[in-house]
Amino acid sequence: MKFPKGKPIYEDTPSALIxxxxxxxxxxxxxxxxxxxxxxxxxxxxxxxxxxxxxKAFTFTDxxxxxxxxxxxxxxxxDAMMRVSxxxxxxxxxxxxKSLLIRLFINPVLxxxxxxxxxxxxxxxxxxxxxxxxxxxxxxxxxxHFLFYDGRYLGYYSEKDGKMRQDEDKINLINYLNSxxxxxxxxxxxxxxxxxxxxxxxxxxxxxxxxxxxxxxxxSFLNYMVKTYTGVxxxxxxxxxxxxxIYNEHSGIVKDIITMNxxxxxxxxxxxxxxxxxxSDFAILIKNINLEISKLWGKKMSDQKYIxxxxxxxxxxxxxxxxxxxxxxxxxxxxxxxxx
Amino acid sequence: MKDKVRLVEVLFFGGLLFVxxxxxxxxxxxxxxxxxxxxxxLLVEFLAFIVALIFFFKxxxxxxxxxxxxxxxxxxFIYLLSDFLGIFFKLENAQMLKxxxxxxxxxxxxxxxIFISNSLRVRLSFNENFLLVINAILLFVLILQVGILPxxxxxxxxxxxxxxxxxxxLGDYMLLVVFMILFLTITTHFWGGEIAKNYYLLTxxxxxxxxSNLIFSYILGSYELFKIDRIIYLxxxxxxxxxxxxxxxxxxx
Numbered sequence: 001m002k003f004p005k006g007k008p009i010y011e012d013t014p015s016a017l018i019x020x021x022x023x024x025x026x027x028x029x030x031x032x033x034x035x036x037x038x039x040x041x042x043x044x045x046x047x048x049x050x051x052x053x054x055x056k057a058f059t060f061t062d063x064x065x066x067x068x069x070x071x072x073x074x075x076x077x078x079d080a081m082m083r084v085s086x087x088x089x090x091x092x093x094x095x096x097x098k099s100l101l102i103r104l105f106i107n108p109v110l111x112x113x114x115x116x117x118x119x120x121x122x123x124x125x126x127x128x129x130x131x132x133x134x135x136x137x138x139x140x141x142x143x144x145h146f147l148f149y150d151g152r153y154l155g156y157y158s159e160k161d162g163k164m165r166q167d168e169d170k171i172n173l174i175n176y177l178n179s180x181x182x183x184x185x186x187x188x189x190x191x192x193x194x195x196x197x198x199x200x201x202x203x204x205x206x207x208x209x210x211x212x213x214x215x216x217x218x219x220s221f222l223n224y225m226v227k228t229y230t231g232v233x234x235x236x237x238x239x240x241x242x243x244x245x246i247y248n249e250h251s252g253i254v255k256d257i258i259t260m261n262x263x264x265x266x267x268x269x270x271x272x273x274x275x276x277x278x279x280s281d282f283a284i285l286i287k288n289i290n291l292e293i294s295k296l297w298g299k300k301m302s303d304q305k306y307i308x309x310x311x312x313x314x315x316x317x318x319x320x321x322x323x324x325x326x327x328x329x330x331x332x333x334x335x336x337x338x339x340x
Numbered sequence: 341m342k343d344k345v346r347l348v349e350v351l352f353f354g355g356l357l358f359v360x361x362x363x364x365x366x367x368x369x370x371x372x373x374x375x376x377x378x379x380x381x382l383l384v385e386f387l388a389f390i391v392a393l394i395f396f397f398k399x400x401x402x403x404x405x406x407x408x409x410x411x412x413x414x415x416x417f418i419y420l421l422s423d424f425l426g427i428f429f430k431l432e433n434a435q436m437l438k439x440x441x442x443x444x445x446x447x448x449x450x451x452x453x454i455f456i457s458n459s460l461r462v463r464l465s466f467n468e469n470f471l472l473v474i475n476a477i478l479l480f481v482l483i484l485q486v487g488i489l490p491x492x493x494x495x496x497x498x499x500x501x502x503x504x505x506x507x508x509x510l511g512d513y514m515l516l517v518v519f520m521i522l523f524l525t526i527t528t529h530f531w532g533g534e535i536a537k538n539y540y541l542l543t544x545x546x547x548x549x550x551x552s553n554l555i556f557s558y559i560l561g562s563y564e565l566f567k568i569d570r571i572i573y574l575x576x577x578x579x580x581x582x583x584x585x586x587x588x589x590x591x592x593x
Contacts (some may be wrong), residue, residue: 233459235535237400238591296590298533301460 002046002058003035003100004145004157004164006092012039016083021325023089024204028052028276034092038076038085045076047202048104050097054202056104063143063159069202077205095154096164098194099147102187103134105197114184119177122186123170127151131190135173139182146173150191211275214326217317218282219258219267221330225286225309226263229293232305239293246289252281279329287335307332341592348391348585352578355384360571378427382420385574389420392581395588404459408451409587412542415444416577436504442511442553445546449518452539456525468524476517483513487558508557512550519547538586545579552576 015038027036031052038045043066047057057072058065067075079085092100110117114137126133126148133148143159155166156173167173177184189197226243230236240263247260257269294302310332317323328334362377396413399406422437457463464472487509491502523543530536556569 234403234405234456235400235590236403294533296534298530298536300531301529301533 006090009089015080037088095149108185110186115180134187136185388581392584395585398588411448541583549576
């Protein structure tokens with residue numbers, strides 16, 4: 001196990017029972033922190049997710065890494081879609097996640113045979129406050145990770161089983177370090193430096209493609225909404241102005257791909273983002289428009305009009321399962337929950 | 341825009357306060373020539389009309405409801421004209437213009453009801469309609485009792501006066517009925533919205549005019565005491581002007 005197992009949400013569940021698209025959308029929406037794991041036979045894929053985005057992924061057998069990152073995610077998604085894998089999802093604490101991230105994305109301070117380093121000095125340094133630490137010990141037969149956060153020792157895990165072990169008195173830590181065996185890597189970084197670190201975001205492969213088509217449909221939905229709202233016939237000009245104002249104030253990614261001209265939205269950029277980001281940003285824009293319009297019309301009226309718009313438009317796209325899934329995020333009830 | 345509306349609020353409130361103050365001065369044995377409160381009254385009314393006119397031009401002319409607001413403003417103008425003719429030229433028939441003003445208000449409310457129901461394709465539910473009919477009947481009985489019957493049975497009144505009186509009463513009655521319909525439509529569909537607030541102001545002030553007309557003419561026989569009727573009408577029309585101001589301000593984002 002490349003990553004420790006945290007608190008399981010589900011474990012070794014056959015992928016036939018899991019809607020992976022929903023799962024991915026949920027991970028994004030909940031800004032999930034943890035590890036997503038897929039297993040087929042003795043091949044395991046682990047994806048480390050922080051803030052709802054995959055940061056690192058490995059596909060491996062016992063101790064050989066087969067592929068990494070995008071290719072590893074591709075493997076996970078393909079297996080899951082073909083319903084041959086079993087999927088587990090573990091939540092990890094923020095402190096453990098951060099300690100894992102520095103091992104992946106920051107160069108080690110020390111790296112070499114364990115015997116050449118002063119183990120007590122290292123521990124002393126790691127127990128200082130305001131920094132995050134990670135010791136990696138490779139004994140060939142076993143690979144151990146010791147995690148530190150803000151002057152506290154969080155415990156350690158072995159890549160064999162991924163089980164996180166508490167080691168409050170540091171007995172195991174000191175024993176392993178004092179054995180002077182194996183290869184050691186030490187990562188230390190201050191909390192502030194970690195905050196400034198820009199983490200790469202990977203994509204959930206196939207699931208998140210097709211965004212251009214989605215963007216097109218969403219733009220026409222937006223236009224249909226504007227047309228219906230202004231078509232009510234009273235306060236049309238004011239409503240057009242409100243929508244324009246909300247669009248201009250909007251700061252999300254939608255603004256990069258659509259422009260507004262004479263009260264009509266035009267798609268003119270290539271959506272270079274995951275479909276979920278796209279849909280959720282559209283949802284925020286629509287929610288803000290509805291919110292502002294409800295100040296003019298009153299909540300009952302604006303809710304009713306949005307329901308009408310949604311129902312009419314849904315009739316057109318309901319034959320496409322992909323689109324009806326996208327639109328489930330825009331349905332009047334879900335829209336209420338968007339953006340807090 | 342908010343600042344402008346705030347300024348209008350202060351101006352209207354101050355104006356009305358002055359009119360009230362000058363009207364009650366005789367009660368404290370302060371003798372003033374009658375023309376001073378009259379001129380002040382007309383001035384404040386004229387000011388309210390001008391402000392309403394300025395904001396009226398901001399209302400989007402492409403939307404149908406504009407016509408309703410036009411009738412409201414026209415009604416206000418006719419009322420102002422009748423006051424002007426009545427105070428300066430002592431024209432007895434100026435009172436008839438007030439009837440015209442009421443009719444224009446009635447037409448405006450009717451237009452709002454038609455446009456709003458047509459645009460939104462909304463109809464009142466059976467319960468709401470039932471409520472309206474019951475209220476309309478009760479109101480009619482009330483008006484019959486306090487206004488129409490006493491007028492008809494009054495032997496000393498000329499036939500001409502009787503007809504005019506009954507026309508006024510029926511006008512008031514119809515105005516109150518359309519007020520109820522519009523008020524209910526707005527309440528049930530635009531509850532909590534900016535639009536609703538404007539129409540509340542408008543409908544309530546028009547209803548206030550109508551009700552005070554009934555009260556002053558048929559319930560309180562003598563109300564010459566510091567011309568309270570005039571002040572209440574002025575207040576009503578100032579609220580109407582204020583609703584036009586709000587409507588104009590609403591057009592800006």
